[in-house]
Amino acid sequence: MVYCGKPSRGCQMCRTRRIKCDETKPTCNQCAKSHRQCPGYKDEFDLIFRNETKATERRAQKAGKKASISSGTFRIVGRESISSVSSDGSLSPAIKHAIKSPLEMAIIPAIEIPVDAKASCHFVSNFVLVPRQGTTRGFMDYLVPLLRAEPPDGHLQHAFNACALASLGNRVASNSVNFQEKAYTEYSKALAGTNTALRHPEGSRSDATLAAVLMLGMFENITAKQMGDFAWGSHVEGAIQIVKARGRKQLRTKTGLLLFIAVRTQLIIHTLTSGKAPIMGAEWWLNDAVKDESAAACQRINLKTSELRAEVNRVMMGVSRSPENLELMLALMRRAQQLDQEAMTWMKSLPDHWQYRTLCWEDNVPGGDFSRAEVFPGRVDVYADFWIASVWNMVRTARLILSSVAVRCAAWVCSPVDYRTTPEYATAARTSVDMITDVIASVPYHLGWHAKRRHLFDNESLSGFACGEEDGMKGLAGYFLTWPLACVMNQDYVSDAQRQWITGRLRYIGDELGIRYAHILSQLQIRIPSMLIRRDGLMAQPYPMGHNFVKLMSAKMPPTAGYTMNPLQQREAMQKEYAEKRKAELLDKASGGSSSPDEVKSVAQKWLTV
Numbered sequence: 001m002v003y004c005g006k007p008s009r010g011c012q013m014c015r016t017r018r019i020k021c022d023e024t025k026p027t028c029n030q031c032a033k034s035h036r037q038c039p040g041y042k043d044e045f046d047l048i049f050r051n052e053t054k055a056t057e058r059r060a061q062k063a064g065k066k067a068s069i070s071s072g073t074f075r076i077v078g079r080e081s082i083s084s085v086s087s088d089g090s091l092s093p094a095i096k097h098a099i100k101s102p103l104e105m106a107i108i109p110a111i112e113i114p115v116d117a118k119a120s121c122h123f124v125s126n127f128v129l130v131p132r133q134g135t136t137r138g139f140m141d142y143l144v145p146l147l148r149a150e151p152p153d154g155h156l157q158h159a160f161n162a163c164a165l166a167s168l169g170n171r172v173a174s175n176s177v178n179f180q181e182k183a184y185t186e187y188s189k190a191l192a193g194t195n196t197a198l199r200h201p202e203g204s205r206s207d208a209t210l211a212a213v214l215m216l217g218m219f220e221n222i223t224a225k226q227m228g229d230f231a232w233g234s235h236v237e238g239a240i241q242i243v244k245a246r247g248r249k250q251l252r253t254k255t256g257l258l259l260f261i262a263v264r265t266q267l268i269i270h271t272l273t274s275g276k277a278p279i280m281g282a283e284w285w286l287n288d289a290v291k292d293e294s295a296a297a298c299q300r301i302n303l304k305t306s307e308l309r310a311e312v313n314r315v316m317m318g319v320s321r322s323p324e325n326l327e328l329m330l331a332l333m334r335r336a337q338q339l340d341q342e343a344m345t346w347m348k349s350l351p352d353h354w355q356y357r358t359l360c361w362e363d364n365v366p367g368g369d370f371s372r373a374e375v376f377p378g379r380v381d382v383y384a385d386f387w388i389a390s391v392w393n394m395v396r397t398a399r400l401i402l403s404s405v406a407v408r409c410a411a412w413v414c415s416p417v418d419y420r421t422t423p424e425y426a427t428a429a430r431t432s433v434d435m436i437t438d439v440i441a442s443v444p445y446h447l448g449w450h451a452k453r454r455h456l457f458d459n460e461s462l463s464g465f466a467c468g469e470e471d472g473m474k475g476l477a478g479y480f481l482t483w484p485l486a487c488v489m490n491q492d493y494v495s496d497a498q499r500q501w502i503t504g505r506l507r508y509i510g511d512e513l514g515i516r517y518a519h520i521l522s523q524l525q526i527r528i529p530s531m532l533i534r535r536d537g538l539m540a541q542p543y544p545m546g547h548n549f550v551k552l553m554s555a556k557m558p559p560t561a562g563y564t565m566n567p568l569q570q571r572e573a574m575q576k577e578y579a580e581k582r583k584a585e586l587l588d589k590a591s592g593g594s595s596s597p598d599e600v601k602s603v604a605q606k607w608l609t610v
Helices: 014-015 027-033 043-049 054-066 093-098 102-106 115-127 143-149 156-170 179-198 208-223 228-246 248-252 254-274 281-286 291-317 323-348 386-414 423-447 448-454 475-489 495-511 517-522 530-539 546-552 567-588 598-608
Strands: 129-131 358-363 379-380 463-465
Touching: 014 027, 027 156, 043 598, 054 517, 093 143, 102 208, 115 156, 115 179, 115 323, 115 475, 129 143, 129 248, 129 358, 143 156, 143 208, 156 179, 156 208, 179 208, 179 475, 208 228, 208 254, 208 475, 208 517, 254 291, 254 386, 291 386, 323 386, 379 423, 423 475, 475 495, 495 517
Parallel strands: none
Antiparallel strands: 129 463, 358 379
16 A cells, blocks of 8 residues: 555546546536536545555566566676577576566565554454445444544544454454454553543543444444443443533534434434433434434434333333223323334335345255355345445334334233234234344345345445445444344244344354354344233232232231231232242243353343343
């Protein structure tokens, strides 16, 4: 790579004509005035750095070719001139030794690139998605400008290095480099630097500090060590508090808006997995913070879904069965159905470049092993880019959660009648099966299946990675897929073959794309909504106003001989003990057995909120 100095950011046509470009996008006014077709603008990374490897090879080959066809007499240092041609017309041994072939001349000694530089390039080419045509936004496209302004020993740089080394170490094997040790060294420095910055009023509200906290959370997902999910959640909650302290003025800058949207995206996943309501409410996160109308509408649906789910959890745990509470539960069910209608409207009203299309249908399962198949039998869909595909899957997971909320409310209302006989369950089952099919059909696109079959379609990507090849397997695709796949895998409506295939894809993401958190998710045995309905029955108070009745009677009824509690207190204690035992059994089943790792149990406990 050769540094090209201060770059000209003008379009290629103006640079060729040697005139000043006004850099208007998507086409400059100079080309428009002269009725020329504007070829657009180069990527900023390509402007600053130029790959000279091919040019150097061509020069070496040219030099070798000249040497091979030069005159028949050569002078070797320290000897007299000798003839290059022997009596039989062949080259003499001395000349053969002195002359190198064009291939040998083209061989250039390998340049030793530091491991940190390799890791940085690997991370940027796998996770930093930049928009190309101004019609969509990327992912972490704020990172490169912030790193340029960051000192080499800054906390953001250390957080970036930690993620880069961990990601590269997960995907390559090296006997000479301990990537894990280097990554955790950088992680420790990033934590220390971030904590120092948070103690200063200005540093705690800077773009670099907020970006560093987001990178630390990403590090937890990449490495997925014990209790890593809780560490990710704590980093997300820390980022939320920083955004809250920064106030609305952070939205005035491009970088501030991009960071705000990035935190909002992490907030959605955190609230949906933990069952908590978004801090400061959904509207606070949406007002004046819209970069893409379609994406913002999707995030509004997800935020409203997380609010509704948190409210349902709170009501299920604290109310008793009464006419008033039955009406409350029916109202919550209607809200879930209305939100699902909004999601359907969003899906039907998207612009053309947001639409996906079915590339082909596949029915081949090599060896009958679904866990190793690239494609599940059925559709294979393609999208404009990874980011649009991820937004589609976010709204699909929201609809799955809304369906489970509606079924839980119906089960609470109709108990003890079997909830599977209700029309709400039938509607939820149809919706869930459709969403499961759509998510599964998007997985081959994420994991690069289409890249080997470019001849099947002509698709202009709306965004691309900051550097590297576009058609390789990208870590970002696995990062986007872990949450939708985990949500789909744990649905009651998934077939055994689909669950086996999804488990295999999660393991593939963990092994091949380096997102180790996918391994934890692949081991979950949660079933939604059936396990949540069982949990709701354990959490609800079995007797209306029972606690007040105990308070009234405990003073008048002495404890039975040999006991320290009166009969009502004894019965309540026995019921509590029974409920705790059933919750422990439910958690054990959801995590795959008592021998499952602690990190799997912690994730299952968070999902079930038991």
